[in-house]
Amino acid sequence: MKFDTARLSALIDAAKGARLADLCIRNCRLVNVFSGKVEKADLAVFDSLFLGWGEYEALETIDAGGMYVSPAFIDGHIHIESSLLSPAGFCAAVLPWGTGAVVADPHEIANVLGIQGIKYFLECARGLPLDIFFNLPSCVPASHLETSGARLQAADLESLIPDEHILGLAEMMNFPGVLFADPEVTDKLLLFQDGIIDGHCPGLGGRDLNAYVAAMIRSDHECTTSAEAEQKLARGMAVMIREGSQSKDLKNLIGIVNDQTWPHCMLVSDDVHPDDLITRGHMNAIVNRAMQFGLEPVRAITLATWTAANHFRLPRLGAIAPGYFADFSISPTLNPWNPVRVFKRGVEVAREGKLLANQSSWPSPVTPESPMRISRIGSDDLLVPARPGKIRVIDVLEGTLLTEKSLMEPKIGNGYVVSDPERDILKIAVFNRYIEGRPPAIGFVRGMGLKRGALATSIAHDSHNVIAIGVSDSDIIAAVSALRKSGGGMAAAGPDGKVEFLPLPIAGLMSPGSAPEISERLNRLKKLAMALGTTLANPFMAMSFLALPVIPELKLTDLGLVEVSRFVHVPLFEE
Helix, strand or coil: CCCCCCCCHHHHHHHHHHCCEEEEEEEEEEEECCCCEEEEEEEECCCCEEECCCCEEEEEEEECCEEEEEECCCCEECCCCHCCCEEEHHHHHHHCCEEEEEECCCHHHHHHHHHHHHHHHHHHHHHCCCCEEECCCCCCCCCCCCCCCCCCCCHHHHHHCCCCCCEEEEEEHHHHHHHCCCHHHHHHHHCCCCCCCEEEECCHHHHHHHHHHHHHCCCCCCCCCHHHHHHHHHHHCEEEEEECCCCCCCCHHHHHCCCCCCCHHHEECCCCHHHHHCCCCCCCHHHHHHHCCCCCHHHHCCCCCCHHHHCCEEECCCCCCCCEECEEEECCCCCCCCEEEEEEEEEEEEEEEEEEEHHHHHHHCCCCCCCCCCCCCCHHHCCCCCCCEEEEEECCCCCCCCCCEEEEEEEEEEEEEEEEEEHCCEEEEEEEECCCCCCCCCEEEECCCCCCCEEEEEECCCCCCCEEEEECHHHHHHHHHHHHHHCCCEECCCCCCCCCEEEECCCCCCEECHHHHHHHHHHHHHHHHCCCCCCCCCCCHHHHHHHCCCCCCCEECCCEECCCCCCCEEECCCC
């Protein structure tokens, strides 16, 4: 926001009380993230900014009746694509919960559509009543162990830097590339060496962590234990405490927040599904959960407002103070935080959970075509000839992106390795959707719980090929065929041949529909998945991360099984 002389003079006059404020919130209790206190005050707004508090006359007055006023929440790390919603749909879903800004990493759509996908997101973000900032994706593809729809190098990213929505470089997932000073990686690090570089280094410690941080990477959202988080805090990294739909690290990490460390901690969601946005909320839900785990309320709110604004150098966001944007929500209680009125730039945009903003004026750029080049799905492609020895099996863990690995005796049928639902060992397949004619990669997974049928999705982090898990090959083919014909989405196939399908026409990742619409269809899919036997709360989200070769321990990409700790492909059968 730039001021000219006249505008700045008017602001100063209004702050002094020499001219009318636009809005005064009387009889409120404001959450002051600087003093760490709740203060009774009358709060004044002028020209989209807070004037401060005190005795002000205004054109409009609201009596808060002793309710609490908090700065609008900021999500410091999220992938909008994982909400299954377009940026506009996401905005409509989170504004009523008191979210005023997010820092998004568009590497999901970038892995599918490249620069075109990022530009599409930038156009979608313009003019929304939600500040959507972007860190440019650092790893497209995430590694050499998979095939994505695009490849972005430093020169590609440099062309986007002048955009006002760009803050820095997003999570550097290729930590081996950093440690070995891979030229493509270092080119990107050098491009943003004076800016913001976010990290992604699960389990990294000791001298390797020193080397990673020395490359000016200053945050991490992959900590799952206090010991890991404390190592990273001690080396100057900001710790993003994640509590999303799949990864729930808040309970394990809340103990790291104390009087010394809190300025270097923030609450983030990373990935959140539309049904959770509808039923639980967004950052308000994470704040409330932090308070349930014992974090003092003002500090919990601070970790969802000012610490993110400070880390990302957003000087007018994240606080209620003179000269800050008048982005705030009002709640009848401090704990829990239940936003009943939400304001953006001093204008009310939501009330009692209902959006007031006029969506007809929001941007709606043309949607790029979603690539889907799976030319055929033959039963022969899914066959795994039996061999002597045990097979490597991916073990799914509830509530985390981490997996484990097991060596299991395979079940053999007619000379082939087949699914074994009695032991919960199911066939998993990843189909390349960018190169026509590629056969799928096949593996086996334990922990999904399916007793019949199959699940498939074109959301398969980070390259977003098509991933499927099923009890029989015919069920897998039925589920994948539904995605192939539509350009992408989620599907559940029953043994009766019936397929429940959620189309995601935006890059095979998102829908232009509203959060309630998508949530309702997603819940139908989840119910069918439960009827098929799954024991996971979010089976599609859990499945989507089984192709991510930068999160330990065993994953499956379109190129085969990956042992992440060694960053190499490994055969299905133990050698």
